[in-house]
Amino acid sequence: MELPHSLTSPTSPCVDLKSLDNLQLCDREGTRSADSGIGELDELPVPQQIRISNITCDSFKISWDMESRGRDRITHYFIDLNKKENKNSNKFKHKDVPTKLVAKAVPLPMTVRGHWFLSPRTEYTVAVQTAAKQPDGDYAVSQWSEIIEFCTADYSTVHLNQLLEKAEAIAGRMLPFTVFYRNQQKEYFHQARDAQCNRMLPSVKDNSGSHGSPISGKLEGIFFSCNTEFNTGKPPQDSPYGPYRFQVRAEVLFNQNTNIYFGDFYCMYTAYHYVILVLAPEGSSGDSFCKGRLPALDRSGNRFLTCAEAEDGSLSFRHAQDVILEVIYTEPVDLSLGTVAQISGHQLMSLSTVNAKKDPSCKVCNISVGR
Template structure:
């Protein structure tokens, strides 16, 4: 039987304080873009068979098994965390990168939600915070309102807008990665793709990687 919104939110209300405690600090970076790495074949397929439209697809089972968006919400994953003040110079997810300006997606019509906080068994020293960015009033937004915790776009620990300028900030913590799932399609017609060296297997793991079960930092006991 599918979990209801009250159950999902009750769980996230226990998980979010774990993330808040671990990610609390005064270090942050000014950012202007989201970035997404995939193998070059992924982008070629979009151009040849999907009219250059990058279409959201269902979230896998990676991260916390109780994450409310697993298998239930479509989206596109982006990174926002910088490495030493700049975009990472390599990626485990693919050799080709597209960059999308934050002000195109995270504008006044967008809502931001907390969805997950986890680490992977093979990299327990790195923790991941998963945010969801929606268009207000969309089907995805209505799902997130029921099942996730909405964040203040001007006041949170992970990704926020400066209220008095056209700038965005994100957490700068060496062992925390902030990932953003955007729930709408993106036109790739005028996007510039760049080549990026890969690390590890060079592509995402089919089905995702489930969180470590014995980490005191990110598990709710």
């Protein structure tokens, strides 16, 4: 496929790009290009009933119906692919590249693939023209088809395994730890005690991290930390999430009945890198969600978070030194299983990862399909 720079978009001039947020299906008269070198050929059929299938995070198949009249004259397809307007979308270097694709007229459905202009979990609009290349090199074109919408998919396990390999490369040596902890404001724990039967309840994960991660906005869980200070071997006294800390013995959440999954690897324009892991009790709803979606890790032999059993049945735990682990536990946790106390450190809000956007230019934590 090549990218001609002078083709007229089907959304111009009769559709304001800002109105595409509310566009579901636009049945409208197509416009022929008035650009130099683009002519009209009434005999060329207009694509109808556009169909998108086999959608992945960086590819899709497209097909359509056409009248038989003039079909034998078609030499090329023009595909106008645009990201839907979204003021909150991640910024990345190819965001504003016009993606007017020119493809030779191959049998349908045709696969459109390209990580540099397709991002995971992103809404796009697409319209199609048929074209006939003339002896002088110019094109004659049909009217544009209707405009339709589709959304690319999450990362597949293949892509997540690529992220996993990158994360393993920088995880560093393993350090011992004994507790998981969760920092929040005092009101959070009052709410758990008074309105939630003394339990912390799972909530839907926010959109922090990799844009294509299948857990964002879908997996329900409770975030915990386990990183320790190198010099003390204990949890740090500073936190970005609140001055009150729930602390629980590691074996309560992570034991021989707990499955562990890799969820994400990202950074936020800093030198720190984060790894998201999911702890799901065997057979739980969270475990069912993760199976087939996330790479499963060996409980006692991975590079990030391990639980090893000694001959006497006791458990020991280690965490990776050189990444910040964010651990999602998928089930409710009763406050009586641990303790709540005020920490003596500061709230370092700049370290918060709530809805944090991944740095799309980082070569350490990005893969070929984008953010």
